[in-house]
Amino acid sequence: MYDTIIKGGRWFDGTGAPSAIRHLGLRHGRVAAVSAEPLDETDCARIIDAIGQWVLPGMIDIHTHYDVEVLLDPTLSESLRHGMTTILLGSCSLSTVHVTGQDAGDLFGRVEAIPRKHVVAAVDDTKSWTSAHGYVQALESLPLGPNLAAFIGHSDIRAAQLGLERATTPDVQPTAAELKAMEHKLIEALDAGFVGMSSQQLMFDKLDGEVCRSRTLPSTYAATRERRRLNRILRDRGRALQGGPDVARPQSLIAMAASTLGFFRPKLKVSLLSAADIKAIPGVVFLLSGIARVLNRLGGDFRFQHLPVPFEVYSDGIDLPVFEEFGSGAAALHLSNELEQRRELLADQEYRRWFRRDYEKKWGPRVWHRDLFDAEITECPDASVIGKSFGQVGQERGAHPVDAFLDLVVEYGSKVRWRTTISNHRPEVLNKLAADPGLQLGFSDAGAHLRNMAFYNFGLRLLRRVRDAQQAGTPFMTIEHAVHRLTGELADWYDIDTGHLRVGDRADVLIIDPEHLDESLDAYAENPIPEFDGLSRMVNRNDATVTAVLVNGEYVFGNGKKAATLGTERTGEFLRAGRHGTEVQQ
Template sequence: MDDILIRGGEVVDGTGAPARTADVAIRDGRIAAIEANRTESAARVIDAHGRIVSPGFIDIHTHSDFTLPLNPMAECKIRQGVTTEVVGNCGFSVAPALPGKVEMLRDYLAASAPWLPFEATDFARYMDRWPAIAVNTVMQVGHNTLRLMAIGMDNRAPREAELRHMQEMLAEGLEAGALGLSSGLFTAPGCFSEAGELHALGQVLKAHGARYSSHIRDESHGVHEAVAEAIDVGEQCGIHVQIAHMKLSGTDSWGQADRMLEALRAARARGVDVHGDQYPYDWATNPLRFLLPTWIQEGGMAQMLGRLADPYVRARIRQKLAEVGFNNFGRIESWADIRIALSPQGAAEAGQTIAEIATQRRSDPLDTVCDIILADKGATRILVRSMSEDDVRRIAADPAVLVGSDGPCVAPYGVTGQGKPHPRLYGTFPRLIGRYARDLGLLSLPEAIHKMTGGAAVALGLEGRGTLSPGHAADVVIFHPATIIDTSTFDDPHQYAAGIEAVIVNGQTVIENGTHSGALPGRLLRRRGGVLA
């Protein structure tokens, strides 16, 4: 007898193959059969006529390590159909946290993980103590975190012993089953590293069959060089590279999506194992302090706050801004294109733009930015309109670019329901299907689903998930193809997506008819050699 029989749906299996009408049977947490008119009896039958039945979505780039321990039901993700989250991205991980350096890591991540309790831990213990949650989790070790532990916020190359220490901490995480290393070279302290350091860490990845993902060094003026740098790590070390949230930031770089995608295609054509990922929005989100020149952060939080109070330093920032725009984001069109997402110390109101706040305070916009960072002790998070919609669409249509929300899992209630976060946290996957595939026709439904399932599994070395086939883990989403869409907006972001009818994780129903069952069937997936399972 089947545990669950999903009857009569249009099966889009995640391989990119077209939809076919079939029943999907689930037993003991796995797909038991996919066939027309199955006659076996079942403990539960879900009628899926007129619905799409697909593999659960893999959110290949998230920061839910900051929030899943606080919201184990994984609300805003599971309600998009996400069944697996890859965490530890952009160089940021909450482990390892060495004794005596926990406070520094908490300060460093204050604008990203303001509510998470931090504790001293190595990576293996961190993984072992990961709580029961609704979705599967894949972990990465963050390069910024490693550098913080080994060198602090110093702007220099590591000494030999420090580099060895970083390699050892990385190896310890990899031996515990982490997928690989993520870098965040756009900001301190990752931006203080040079190629030799990354290659030395890449050798450790290679030795473990592990992978490299990168928030590249510059997504604005230097974006093409930064893409080449990420590809070079993969090419020189012989490892897979995942280029995070592909975009062209700043008006000077708009219109160059084809050039960036061509670099990816050319690398793949010469045998480099490289993918990208994207969230389908023209706004980004970041800690406000990361928009300023990176030297501001040298030495750590206390030094940064001291500098920002200094009129001479502000003048230097102002000059840099006039010359090239913001760090990593380049030039934006208006101060109205920066909005407060979260101000943990109450320095500004979520939803207000820098233009509005500056007018209210009768202050210069850059002084307003510096004053907010000071009052919030660096913890302010903002939204910034830095991309062109045309570039977003070209990147969305590329089959080698996978799908990542680049966001933590939050909920409309509880501690994670504060502020006005980026709508991508709630809407990335339904938006790509409903808006970019269905409404705009930039890609077919099987192509869109492949990017978020089977294609992502290939990029991760993930076995036994990502496509619907007998024997695979039963991670399944059932949605209405005509109504699936994101509903989260910048003014009212805490809104679950529409059209997702049921979500099953490891054979257990988590979402049915818009209701969360409270089940926490997610598994921590560990990499052994080149295989993640």
């Protein structure tokens, strides 16, 4: 009767309803039975003993940059192994639907810290499509591991229509015909099932390459008229806008957020980047939460995206995106392909005075706290500095923290590796944010910033925190609510057919051992990416926690090991928005 039976686990259906011990029967990629009594195992090909374990819908990662990697390794196993069974592509105005390989390299290389040459090669070598429909067909021809859904990138549309040079020239705006063609590209993407469009106004996201190097992303050059025209299409179709406001201009945040309101027109679903407990600006996150509450009370449909774990980042030398937010840092990153010139710049005393002035500006909107005493050196050829902060090294040498930092980078370059936590450092604040209905849980950036951070298992880490708080007698949400926030809530908002585990639902399943929701979740490891010439990626490894992952009813991962069929058979699908199951049995 069943292809797979999952026996005796604690079942969570993704709606927030009370969990219960149940037996699940899966058939043809769907949940065929949820029973309090054991199921008939006759002729069942796979039986999973889940006694003592949690059985929940596969989790959804709403913010990734796998657009390049999926073309080279469509298993996306780094996310699957942590229970992410649905991945959203096309964040931050970036997608590979329309641009050439060269333009994709310029768009992704520096902003997302994915080596440019691999971006160019991946798109040029695999691109067989010329439209959004063709892109979806190309994805579905691959042996996908997880399910995919996608935004169409505003910068992708703009660069393809105007050319990257014109699309990033301040005094150039699209002609009437060009704007009409951009609208057509958006409409076609929505017809193909994309969940919406992503756009970006953040001014420290810079282009790679030589032609337009260090210009901001094409979507940042769009005038109000262009944004409104594209947003009108999203409104009329009930699809979402993912936006990234400019942190240095609060008015851009207000404008993007307020676009959710209807007032004699359809409201617009808006999800903005991002709500975080930023060290540099304590308390601002509560203002963001208040904005969400006000807008939704006024009839909007607004969310901030939020990473529900500490935002710890690593850097090899000065190669960290936060340096883009001030002039002297951006000047150094501009020379990432000219390392000798960069070394000379960092050694220059006038440049150092400039850097110190930027470093000492502790006021105004910003991401990095700019505190080199809060920056621990983890690797360096000079072993005497390992475990110390740059500030401590400066004290020992009688130097300013900036000079201590730059001295080490000049001498050792990227061999100086260090870490800091930028935001989400206060557990009590994290707990409030995790339960805030105006926030969506996600923002992992999976597939990008490969040397800088690893948040592939953020969902597991949230579940651990919720479980631990309950056991300590200080609950801030139920486990059922946490599961709902990571699964069904997101699926319903983006209107995709996943995220629930009831009879008739898609059989995307995660089985975890709650006894291994432990300190192993915090550890980082390194794993080479063969498709990127062995570049070492920061990853999470908690193999005892996730005992089984199924996508569309097919077993793909468990206990740290891939299924033999992963990468040879397609288990994932492209999930088209607007096709969320309405026939599901309650």
